[in-house]
Amino acid sequence: MSAEEASGKLDDDRNDEKKEGDKTDVKVYKLEQVKDHKTCKSLWLVIDNKVYDVTEFLDEHPGGEEVLLDLGGTDATEPFDNVSHSSDAREMMKKYYIGELHDDDKTKWSPST
Secondary structure, three states: OOHHHHHHHHHHHHHHOOOOOOOOOOOEEOHHHHHOOEEOOEEEEEEOOEEEEOHHHHHHOOOOHHHHHHHOOOEOHHHHHHOOOOHHHHHHHHHHEEEEEOHHHOOOOOOOO
């Protein structure tokens, strides 16, 4: 593979990454799928009907990993909002975004519905 081809492939891979709010080709998850990811090896959370894989964030979470592990595999919107996370924390979440919660499982009180 030439350097140009390798560079093009890298650009393609970056373009395939999901960005929070990007509705093109968004992966949709049922809450049952999210519930399977509640360990330190695979930890997902739902916040405002968006699904986040926070596995790599466990060691960095300022409140400790226990907080995330306790909420793993659940809709953590209310606890997240109750802590009054900063705009920086909300911006950081974009890095861990993996998709949207299925319409059947979306909460009625969430701002995105």
